[in-house]
Amino acid sequence: MAVKPGLIELPGRSGKSGSGVFAPEGTIFTTLDAVVNWCRKNSLWPMPFATACCGIELMAVGSSRFDIARFGAEVMRFSPRQCDLMIVAGRVVMKMMPVLQRIWLQMPEPKYAISMGACASSGGIFDTYAVVQGVDRFIPIDVYIPGCPPRPEQILRAVMDVQAKVQKGGSALGNLGLPELRRMEEQLVQIKPRAALPGVATERADESRYGYRLPGGESLVGRRDS
Amino acid sequence: MKTLKTPDKTLAELRKRLGEGVFTVSENLDNLRLHVPAAKLIDLLTALRNDFGFQLTELGGEDYLGYPGRSASRDRFEVHYILLNHDTAERLVVKTGVSDPDPTLPSVYSLWHGADWMEREVFDMYGIIFAGHPDLRRILMPEGFRSFPLRKDYPLRGRGERHNFSRLTREES
Numbered sequence: 087m088a089v090k091p092g093l094i095e096l097p098g099r100s101g102k103s104g105s106g107v108f109a110p111e112g113t114i115f116t117t118l119d120a121v122v123n124w125c126r127k128n129s130l131w132p133m134p135f136a137t138a139c140c141g142i143e144l145m146a147v148g149s150s151r152f153d154i155a156r157f158g159a160e161v162m163r164f165s166p167r168q169c170d171l172m173i174v175a176g177r178v179v180m181k182m183m184p185v186l187q188r189i190w191l192q193m194p195e196p197k198y199a200i201s202m203g204a205c206a207s208s209g210g211i212f213d214t215y216a217v218v219q220g221v222d223r224f225i226p227i228d229v230y231i232p233g234c235p236p237r238p239e240q241i242l243r244a245v246m247d248v249q250a251k252v253q254k255g256g257s258a259l260g261n262l263g264l265p266e267l268r269r270m271e272e273q274l275v276q277i278k279p280r281a282a283l284p285g286v287a288t289e290r291a292d293e294s295r296y297g298y299r300l301p302g303g304e305s306l307v308g309r310r311d312s
Numbered sequence: 313m314k315t316l317k318t319p320d321k322t323l324a325e326l327r328k329r330l331g332e333g334v335f336t337v338s339e340n341l342d343n344l345r346l347h348v349p350a351a352k353l354i355d356l357l358t359a360l361r362n363d364f365g366f367q368l369t370e371l372g373g374e375d376y377l378g379y380p381g382r383s384a385s386r387d388r389f390e391v392h393y394i395l396l397n398h399d400t401a402e403r404l405v406v407k408t409g410v411s412d413p414d415p416t417l418p419s420v421y422s423l424w425h426g427a428d429w430m431e432r433e434v435f436d437m438y439g440i441i442f443a444g445h446p447d448l449r450r451i452l453m454p455e456g457f458r459s460f461p462l463r464k465d466y467p468l469r470g471r472g473e474r475h476n477f478s479r480l481t482r483e484e485s
Contacts, residue, residue, distance in 0.1 A: 180473060184477065190480060191480070213468070214468060215466070215469060215471075216461070218475065218477075219475070223477075224477050
């Protein structure tokens with residue numbers, strides 16, 4: 087409620103009118119975090135880590151028909167030092183995994199990652215000795231896009247999801263993550279073992295990804311060693 | 313005008329050139345295969361390249377462990393060389409067998425430089441060593457990889473090498 091004409095008031099803590107901050111009409115009150123998040127979310131520069139077929143759909147998103155430039159993300163710099171959104175598009179093999187980790191570490195904060203397609207999210211149909219079954223085993227991922235390959239509209243939807251995540255979870259000083267997920271991240275750090283074992287990891291060849299034997303038997307394409 | 317030779321003529325001339333008993337012939341689908349022991353491999357391929365005008369199109373390997381209907385006394389691995397004569401449009405497949413303790417074959421790099429990476433791939437996938445190759449190292453798998461993936465006793469999903477990396481969390485990165 088305006089006390090003086092031409093001014094609006096941001097009410098103070100007590101709630102009494104007249105005890106707050108006055109500003110001319112047309113002023114918007116907000117927080118620094120919200121403004122900074124708004125600026126960041128509307129200019130996410132992607133780092134296209136396109137290894138396979140999903141890279142073609144990523145290029146299509148950059149073209150004029152689907153136009154990721156509407157979201158401020160047409161600047162696909164291939165230097166990770168200048169990007170804040172990494173899009174892992176395509177299957178990642180074990181030879182490429184250290185490269186992916188190095189690129190992720192070279193990106194400055196605040197940074198976000200999208201795992202695009204079935205292969206980056208879970209290994210896709212390539213459950214073989216060379217393909218990593220899900221990039222999220224080794225890199226923190228914010229948004230997953232299912233599909234083989236996902237349509238460009240789905241990629242745009244994922245960019246919008248990342249924008250929502252930036253707006254809710256970022257801060258002026260960096261990326262804190264969504265508030266409801268922060269505690270879960272802390273717990274995850276304690277539960278999962280992080281160091282690589284010196285020889286071979288604890289994974290058996292005849293078990294599925296979650297550790298139980300596949301019902302109905304395995305296909306005969308790979309023999310298990312007895 | 314280039315005449316198309318029939319394979320029988322080529323085989324007869326080859327036997328005359330090299331002598332009897334160097335290779336045996338078999339057919340599979342539409343492939344004509346010459347089976348040759350490893351000691352005579354380079355002689356046969358040199359004759360085919362220099363005197364008959366064949367060029368190498370493919371070099372690959374097979375693992376016959378557990379193959380139904382194959383006797384255990386035959387070699388476990390075979391390496392095939394698919395040769396094509398561009399003038400007469402003849403295709404031949406030359407197959408050599410090697411066995412498990414210390415599988416070694418002479419390299420055909422001196423005949424065809426294109427065999428360089430193809431032999432590296434056969435080494436990477438099966439473990440067959442090519443003597444005389446200028447730079448025999450892994451080409452598809454990473455350098456520290458210890459197994460030979462296309463052997464039949466190597467499981468499809470691997471032995472855990474694909475997930476042997478450290479996990480980056482948000483705080484560390």
